[in-house]
Amino acid sequence: MGRYTLRRLLQLIPVFLGTTFIVYALVWGLRDDPFAGKCGQRECSPAFKAAITERYNLDDPLIVQYLKYLGNVLTGDFGQTFSGTEVSTLIADAYPITVKLALIALVIEAVIGIIAGVVSGLRGRGFVDSLVLVSTLFLIALPVFVTGLVLRQVLGVELGIIRTSVSGDPSIGELIVPGFVLASLSMAYVARLTRTSLMENTRADFVRTAVAKGLPRRRVVGVHMLRNSLIPVVTFLGTDIGALMGGAIVTEGVFNIRGIGGLVYRGLQQQDTATVVGIVALLVIVYLIANLVVDLLYAVLDPRIRYD
Known part of the structure:
Protein backbone atom coordinates (compact mmCIF):
# COMPACT_ATOMS: atom_id res chain seq x y z
CA MET A 1 0.00 0.00 0.00
CA GLY A 2 2.81 2.41 0.83
CA ARG A 3 4.55 1.83 -2.49
CA TYR A 4 1.30 2.31 -4.37
CA THR A 5 0.56 5.53 -2.50
CA LEU A 6 4.02 6.90 -3.29
CA ARG A 7 3.61 5.99 -6.95
CA ARG A 8 0.23 7.69 -7.12
CA LEU A 9 1.64 10.81 -5.46
CA LEU A 10 4.40 10.95 -8.06
CA GLN A 11 1.79 10.57 -10.81
CA LEU A 12 -0.03 13.62 -9.49
CA ILE A 13 2.94 15.89 -10.23
CA PRO A 14 2.77 15.81 -14.07
CA VAL A 15 -1.02 16.02 -13.93
CA PHE A 16 -0.84 19.13 -11.76
CA LEU A 17 1.81 20.72 -13.95
CA GLY A 18 -0.09 19.93 -17.14
CA THR A 19 -3.48 21.16 -15.99
CA THR A 20 -2.21 24.36 -14.38
CA PHE A 21 -0.07 25.18 -17.43
CA ILE A 22 -3.05 24.71 -19.77
CA VAL A 23 -5.19 27.00 -17.61
CA TYR A 24 -2.40 29.57 -17.34
CA ALA A 25 -1.83 29.50 -21.11
CA LEU A 26 -5.54 29.85 -21.85
CA VAL A 27 -5.86 32.83 -19.54
CA TRP A 28 -2.60 34.67 -20.27
CA GLY A 29 -1.26 33.32 -23.56
CA LEU A 30 -4.28 33.72 -25.84
CA ARG A 31 -4.94 37.40 -25.20
CA ASP A 32 -3.56 39.91 -27.70
CA ASP A 33 -3.90 42.85 -25.31
CA PRO A 34 -3.85 42.04 -21.59
CA PHE A 35 -4.84 45.65 -20.79
CA ALA A 36 -8.03 45.68 -22.86
CA GLY A 37 -10.93 46.95 -20.74
CA LYS A 38 -8.80 47.43 -17.63
CA CYS A 39 -9.15 51.21 -17.63
CA GLY A 40 -12.73 51.55 -18.84
CA GLN A 41 -13.30 53.28 -22.18
CA ARG A 42 -9.94 55.07 -22.18
CA GLU A 43 -6.53 53.58 -22.83
CA CYS A 44 -4.41 52.63 -19.84
CA SER A 45 -1.54 54.94 -18.97
CA PRO A 46 2.05 53.90 -19.73
CA ALA A 47 2.86 53.87 -16.02
CA PHE A 48 0.00 51.44 -15.31
CA LYS A 49 1.05 49.19 -18.20
CA ALA A 50 4.64 49.17 -17.00
CA ALA A 51 3.62 48.27 -13.45
CA ILE A 52 1.32 45.44 -14.55
CA THR A 53 3.92 44.12 -17.01
CA GLU A 54 6.49 43.95 -14.24
CA ARG A 55 4.08 42.45 -11.71
CA TYR A 56 2.96 39.59 -14.00
CA ASN A 57 6.25 39.16 -15.94
CA LEU A 58 4.48 39.84 -19.23
CA ASP A 59 7.77 40.60 -21.00
CA ASP A 60 8.98 37.02 -20.47
CA PRO A 61 8.06 34.03 -22.69
CA LEU A 62 4.92 32.20 -21.62
CA ILE A 63 6.74 29.19 -20.19
CA VAL A 64 9.00 31.47 -18.11
CA GLN A 65 5.93 33.36 -16.85
CA TYR A 66 4.32 30.06 -15.84
CA LEU A 67 7.42 28.77 -14.05
CA LYS A 68 7.73 32.00 -12.06
CA TYR A 69 4.03 31.86 -11.19
CA LEU A 70 4.33 28.19 -10.22
CA GLY A 71 7.25 28.97 -7.93
CA ASN A 72 5.17 31.60 -6.17
CA VAL A 73 2.15 29.28 -5.87
CA LEU A 74 4.23 26.56 -4.22
CA THR A 75 5.15 29.09 -1.53
CA GLY A 76 1.53 30.13 -1.03
CA ASP A 77 1.72 33.32 -3.11
CA PHE A 78 -1.10 33.38 -5.67
CA GLY A 79 -0.23 36.85 -6.90
CA GLN A 80 -2.20 40.09 -6.83
CA THR A 81 -5.31 41.34 -8.56
CA PHE A 82 -5.09 44.31 -10.91
CA SER A 83 -6.24 46.49 -8.02
CA GLY A 84 -3.33 45.30 -5.87
CA THR A 85 -5.23 42.97 -3.51
CA GLU A 86 -3.53 39.72 -2.59
CA VAL A 87 -5.33 36.76 -4.20
CA SER A 88 -4.35 34.57 -1.25
CA THR A 89 -6.24 36.97 1.03
CA LEU A 90 -9.36 36.73 -1.11
CA ILE A 91 -9.11 32.93 -1.14
Whole structure:
Protein backbone atom coordinates (compact mmCIF):
# COMPACT_ATOMS: atom_id res chain seq x y z
CA MET A 1 0.00 0.00 0.00
CA GLY A 2 2.81 2.41 0.83
CA ARG A 3 4.55 1.83 -2.49
CA TYR A 4 1.30 2.31 -4.37
CA THR A 5 0.56 5.53 -2.50
CA LEU A 6 4.02 6.90 -3.29
CA ARG A 7 3.61 5.99 -6.95
CA ARG A 8 0.23 7.69 -7.12
CA LEU A 9 1.64 10.81 -5.46
CA LEU A 10 4.40 10.95 -8.06
CA GLN A 11 1.79 10.57 -10.81
CA LEU A 12 -0.03 13.62 -9.49
CA ILE A 13 2.94 15.89 -10.23
CA PRO A 14 2.77 15.81 -14.07
CA VAL A 15 -1.02 16.02 -13.93
CA PHE A 16 -0.84 19.13 -11.76
CA LEU A 17 1.81 20.72 -13.95
CA GLY A 18 -0.09 19.93 -17.14
CA THR A 19 -3.48 21.16 -15.99
CA THR A 20 -2.21 24.36 -14.38
CA PHE A 21 -0.07 25.18 -17.43
CA ILE A 22 -3.05 24.71 -19.77
CA VAL A 23 -5.19 27.00 -17.61
CA TYR A 24 -2.40 29.57 -17.34
CA ALA A 25 -1.83 29.50 -21.11
CA LEU A 26 -5.54 29.85 -21.85
CA VAL A 27 -5.86 32.83 -19.54
CA TRP A 28 -2.60 34.67 -20.27
CA GLY A 29 -1.26 33.32 -23.56
CA LEU A 30 -4.28 33.72 -25.84
CA ARG A 31 -4.94 37.40 -25.20
CA ASP A 32 -3.56 39.91 -27.70
CA ASP A 33 -3.90 42.85 -25.31
CA PRO A 34 -3.85 42.04 -21.59
CA PHE A 35 -4.84 45.65 -20.79
CA ALA A 36 -8.03 45.68 -22.86
CA GLY A 37 -10.93 46.95 -20.74
CA LYS A 38 -8.80 47.43 -17.63
CA CYS A 39 -9.15 51.21 -17.63
CA GLY A 40 -12.73 51.55 -18.84
CA GLN A 41 -13.30 53.28 -22.18
CA ARG A 42 -9.94 55.07 -22.18
CA GLU A 43 -6.53 53.58 -22.83
CA CYS A 44 -4.41 52.63 -19.84
CA SER A 45 -1.54 54.94 -18.97
CA PRO A 46 2.05 53.90 -19.73
CA ALA A 47 2.86 53.87 -16.02
CA PHE A 48 0.00 51.44 -15.31
CA LYS A 49 1.05 49.19 -18.20
CA ALA A 50 4.64 49.17 -17.00
CA ALA A 51 3.62 48.27 -13.45
CA ILE A 52 1.32 45.44 -14.55
CA THR A 53 3.92 44.12 -17.01
CA GLU A 54 6.49 43.95 -14.24
CA ARG A 55 4.08 42.45 -11.71
CA TYR A 56 2.96 39.59 -14.00
CA ASN A 57 6.25 39.16 -15.94
CA LEU A 58 4.48 39.84 -19.23
CA ASP A 59 7.77 40.60 -21.00
CA ASP A 60 8.98 37.02 -20.47
CA PRO A 61 8.06 34.03 -22.69
CA LEU A 62 4.92 32.20 -21.62
CA ILE A 63 6.74 29.19 -20.19
CA VAL A 64 9.00 31.47 -18.11
CA GLN A 65 5.93 33.36 -16.85
CA TYR A 66 4.32 30.06 -15.84
CA LEU A 67 7.42 28.77 -14.05
CA LYS A 68 7.73 32.00 -12.06
CA TYR A 69 4.03 31.86 -11.19
CA LEU A 70 4.33 28.19 -10.22
CA GLY A 71 7.25 28.97 -7.93
CA ASN A 72 5.17 31.60 -6.17
CA VAL A 73 2.15 29.28 -5.87
CA LEU A 74 4.23 26.56 -4.22
CA THR A 75 5.15 29.09 -1.53
CA GLY A 76 1.53 30.13 -1.03
CA ASP A 77 1.72 33.32 -3.11
CA PHE A 78 -1.10 33.38 -5.67
CA GLY A 79 -0.23 36.85 -6.90
CA GLN A 80 -2.20 40.09 -6.83
CA THR A 81 -5.31 41.34 -8.56
CA PHE A 82 -5.09 44.31 -10.91
CA SER A 83 -6.24 46.49 -8.02
CA GLY A 84 -3.33 45.30 -5.87
CA THR A 85 -5.23 42.97 -3.51
CA GLU A 86 -3.53 39.72 -2.59
CA VAL A 87 -5.33 36.76 -4.20
CA SER A 88 -4.35 34.57 -1.25
CA THR A 89 -6.24 36.97 1.03
CA LEU A 90 -9.36 36.73 -1.11
CA ILE A 91 -9.11 32.93 -1.14
CA ALA A 92 -8.53 32.77 2.61
CA ASP A 93 -11.71 34.78 3.20
CA ALA A 94 -13.92 32.88 0.75
CA TYR A 95 -12.55 29.33 0.75
CA PRO A 96 -13.57 28.24 4.29
CA ILE A 97 -17.21 29.07 3.54
CA THR A 98 -17.18 27.13 0.28
CA VAL A 99 -15.42 24.17 1.92
CA LYS A 100 -18.06 24.08 4.65
CA LEU A 101 -20.86 24.31 2.07
CA ALA A 102 -19.30 21.60 -0.11
CA LEU A 103 -18.81 19.21 2.82
CA ILE A 104 -22.41 19.67 3.93
CA ALA A 105 -23.58 19.04 0.37
CA LEU A 106 -21.36 15.95 0.15
CA VAL A 107 -22.78 14.50 3.37
CA ILE A 108 -26.35 15.20 2.24
CA GLU A 109 -25.93 13.63 -1.19
CA ALA A 110 -24.07 10.62 0.23
CA VAL A 111 -26.49 9.86 3.08
CA ILE A 112 -29.79 10.53 1.31
CA GLY A 113 -28.62 9.20 -2.06
CA ILE A 114 -27.20 5.94 -0.69
CA ILE A 115 -30.19 5.29 1.59
CA ALA A 116 -32.64 5.94 -1.26
CA GLY A 117 -30.62 3.73 -3.62
CA VAL A 118 -30.35 0.87 -1.10
CA VAL A 119 -34.07 0.94 -0.27
CA SER A 120 -34.98 1.07 -3.94
CA GLY A 121 -32.51 -1.67 -4.92
CA LEU A 122 -33.60 -4.07 -2.18
CA ARG A 123 -37.34 -3.56 -2.61
CA GLY A 124 -37.19 -4.31 -6.32
CA ARG A 125 -39.76 -3.07 -8.76
CA GLY A 126 -42.58 -1.61 -6.71
CA PHE A 127 -43.99 1.61 -5.32
CA VAL A 128 -40.83 2.61 -3.43
CA ASP A 129 -38.63 1.92 -6.44
CA SER A 130 -40.93 3.91 -8.72
CA LEU A 131 -41.03 6.77 -6.20
CA VAL A 132 -37.22 6.95 -6.04
CA LEU A 133 -36.87 6.82 -9.82
CA VAL A 134 -39.46 9.55 -10.38
CA SER A 135 -38.04 11.76 -7.61
CA THR A 136 -34.47 11.47 -8.88
CA LEU A 137 -35.58 12.11 -12.46
CA PHE A 138 -37.39 15.22 -11.26
CA LEU A 139 -34.24 16.50 -9.52
CA ILE A 140 -32.12 15.78 -12.59
CA ALA A 141 -34.52 17.60 -14.90
CA LEU A 142 -34.94 20.60 -12.59
CA PRO A 143 -32.18 23.26 -12.86
CA VAL A 144 -30.34 23.91 -9.61
CA PHE A 145 -31.18 27.61 -9.57
CA VAL A 146 -34.90 26.78 -9.78
CA THR A 147 -34.59 24.44 -6.80
CA GLY A 148 -32.76 27.15 -4.87
CA LEU A 149 -35.23 29.91 -5.71
CA VAL A 150 -38.22 27.73 -4.81
CA LEU A 151 -36.78 26.65 -1.46
CA ARG A 152 -35.71 30.20 -0.64
CA GLN A 153 -39.16 31.54 -1.46
CA VAL A 154 -41.10 28.83 0.40
CA LEU A 155 -38.84 28.28 3.43
CA GLY A 156 -37.48 31.80 3.71
CA VAL A 157 -40.11 34.28 2.52
CA GLU A 158 -43.40 32.47 3.13
CA LEU A 159 -42.63 30.24 6.14
CA GLY A 160 -39.73 32.20 7.65
CA ILE A 161 -37.84 29.03 8.60
CA ILE A 162 -34.54 30.08 7.04
CA ARG A 163 -32.81 33.35 6.21
CA THR A 164 -33.09 34.36 2.58
CA SER A 165 -29.54 35.75 2.69
CA VAL A 166 -26.75 33.86 4.45
CA SER A 167 -24.57 35.85 6.86
CA GLY A 168 -20.90 36.65 6.27
CA ASP A 169 -19.75 33.94 8.69
CA PRO A 170 -22.48 31.32 8.32
CA SER A 171 -23.06 28.49 10.76
CA ILE A 172 -23.73 24.92 9.72
CA GLY A 173 -27.46 25.43 10.29
CA GLU A 174 -27.55 28.33 7.83
CA LEU A 175 -25.90 26.20 5.15
CA ILE A 176 -28.19 23.16 5.40
CA VAL A 177 -30.69 24.37 2.80
CA PRO A 178 -28.04 25.79 0.42
CA GLY A 179 -26.14 22.53 0.85
CA PHE A 180 -29.24 20.54 -0.08
CA VAL A 181 -29.72 22.70 -3.17
CA LEU A 182 -26.08 22.24 -4.16
CA ALA A 183 -26.32 18.48 -3.59
CA SER A 184 -29.71 17.95 -5.24
CA LEU A 185 -28.43 16.97 -8.70
CA SER A 186 -25.59 14.76 -7.45
CA MET A 187 -27.89 13.20 -4.86
CA ALA A 188 -30.16 11.95 -7.63
CA TYR A 189 -27.21 10.42 -9.49
CA VAL A 190 -25.91 8.76 -6.30
CA ALA A 191 -29.33 7.19 -5.63
CA ARG A 192 -29.61 5.83 -9.17
CA LEU A 193 -26.01 4.61 -9.18
CA THR A 194 -26.43 2.83 -5.83
CA ARG A 195 -29.68 1.23 -6.96
CA THR A 196 -28.23 -0.07 -10.21
CA SER A 197 -25.04 -1.36 -8.63
CA LEU A 198 -26.94 -3.07 -5.80
CA MET A 199 -29.36 -4.79 -8.17
CA GLU A 200 -26.43 -6.07 -10.26
CA ASN A 201 -24.67 -7.52 -7.21
CA THR A 202 -27.85 -9.21 -6.03
CA ARG A 203 -27.31 -11.86 -8.72
CA ALA A 204 -23.54 -12.17 -8.15
CA ASP A 205 -21.94 -15.49 -7.21
CA PHE A 206 -20.50 -14.24 -3.92
CA VAL A 207 -23.98 -13.19 -2.78
CA ARG A 208 -25.49 -16.57 -3.62
CA THR A 209 -22.62 -18.23 -1.76
CA ALA A 210 -23.21 -16.06 1.31
CA VAL A 211 -26.93 -16.91 1.28
CA ALA A 212 -26.19 -20.62 0.83
CA LYS A 213 -23.88 -20.51 3.87
CA GLY A 214 -26.85 -19.36 5.94
CA LEU A 215 -25.58 -15.86 6.75
CA PRO A 216 -28.19 -13.42 8.08
CA ARG A 217 -29.71 -11.12 5.46
CA ARG A 218 -28.40 -8.05 7.29
CA ARG A 219 -24.84 -9.35 7.00
CA VAL A 220 -25.29 -10.37 3.37
CA VAL A 221 -26.54 -6.90 2.46
CA GLY A 222 -24.29 -4.81 4.71
CA VAL A 223 -20.99 -6.67 4.36
CA HIS A 224 -21.11 -8.39 0.99
CA MET A 225 -23.52 -6.55 -1.28
CA LEU A 226 -23.24 -2.97 -0.06
CA ARG A 227 -19.44 -2.79 0.18
CA ASN A 228 -19.01 -3.95 -3.40
CA SER A 229 -21.88 -1.79 -4.65
CA LEU A 230 -20.38 1.36 -3.15
CA ILE A 231 -17.22 1.29 -5.30
CA PRO A 232 -18.74 3.26 -8.23
CA VAL A 233 -20.57 5.50 -5.75
CA VAL A 234 -17.34 6.37 -3.93
CA THR A 235 -15.72 7.11 -7.28
CA PHE A 236 -18.52 9.52 -8.13
CA LEU A 237 -18.42 11.19 -4.71
CA GLY A 238 -14.65 11.65 -4.91
CA THR A 239 -14.78 13.38 -8.27
CA ASP A 240 -17.78 15.41 -7.16
CA ILE A 241 -15.92 17.18 -4.33
CA GLY A 242 -14.10 19.50 -6.70
CA ALA A 243 -17.27 20.04 -8.71
CA LEU A 244 -19.15 21.06 -5.57
CA MET A 245 -16.49 23.65 -4.73
CA GLY A 246 -16.06 25.04 -8.22
CA GLY A 247 -19.66 24.71 -9.32
CA ALA A 248 -21.31 26.50 -6.41
CA ILE A 249 -21.62 29.79 -8.33
CA VAL A 250 -25.39 29.50 -8.80
CA THR A 251 -26.13 28.30 -5.27
CA GLU A 252 -23.94 30.95 -3.68
CA GLY A 253 -25.61 33.59 -5.84
CA VAL A 254 -29.14 32.52 -4.86
CA PHE A 255 -28.39 32.60 -1.11
CA ASN A 256 -25.87 35.47 -1.26
CA ILE A 257 -23.00 33.34 0.05
CA ARG A 258 -19.57 34.99 -0.16
CA GLY A 259 -17.61 31.96 -1.28
CA ILE A 260 -15.33 30.76 -4.05
CA GLY A 261 -18.14 30.61 -6.61
CA GLY A 262 -18.88 34.32 -6.31
CA LEU A 263 -15.16 35.08 -6.32
CA VAL A 264 -14.68 33.22 -9.60
CA TYR A 265 -17.71 34.92 -11.10
CA ARG A 266 -16.45 38.38 -10.19
CA GLY A 267 -12.99 37.49 -11.47
CA LEU A 268 -14.41 36.43 -14.84
CA GLN A 269 -16.69 39.45 -15.00
CA GLN A 270 -13.85 41.87 -14.21
CA GLN A 271 -11.31 39.92 -16.31
CA ASP A 272 -9.18 39.50 -13.20
CA THR A 273 -6.98 36.71 -14.52
CA ALA A 274 -4.82 36.35 -11.40
CA THR A 275 -7.85 35.50 -9.27
CA VAL A 276 -9.23 32.99 -11.77
CA VAL A 277 -5.90 31.20 -12.27
CA GLY A 278 -5.23 31.06 -8.52
CA ILE A 279 -8.60 29.53 -7.70
CA VAL A 280 -8.38 27.03 -10.55
CA ALA A 281 -4.92 25.94 -9.37
CA LEU A 282 -6.34 25.36 -5.90
CA LEU A 283 -9.28 23.36 -7.29
CA VAL A 284 -6.89 21.19 -9.29
CA ILE A 285 -5.11 20.27 -6.06
CA VAL A 286 -8.46 19.40 -4.45
CA TYR A 287 -9.41 17.18 -7.40
CA LEU A 288 -6.09 15.32 -7.31
CA ILE A 289 -6.17 14.69 -3.55
CA ALA A 290 -9.80 13.54 -3.72
CA ASN A 291 -9.02 11.04 -6.48
CA LEU A 292 -6.05 9.70 -4.50
CA VAL A 293 -8.28 9.15 -1.44
CA VAL A 294 -10.86 7.38 -3.62
CA ASP A 295 -8.23 5.02 -5.04
CA LEU A 296 -7.08 4.11 -1.54
CA LEU A 297 -10.65 3.47 -0.41
CA TYR A 298 -11.12 0.80 -3.08
CA ALA A 299 -9.06 -1.71 -1.09
CA VAL A 300 -11.10 -0.98 2.02
CA LEU A 301 -14.42 -1.58 0.28
CA ASP A 302 -13.36 -4.60 -1.78
CA PRO A 303 -10.81 -6.98 -0.17
CA ARG A 304 -10.14 -8.50 -3.62
CA ILE A 305 -8.36 -5.27 -4.64
CA ARG A 306 -4.70 -5.31 -3.68
CA TYR A 307 -2.02 -2.75 -4.42
CA ASP A 308 1.01 -4.93 -3.73
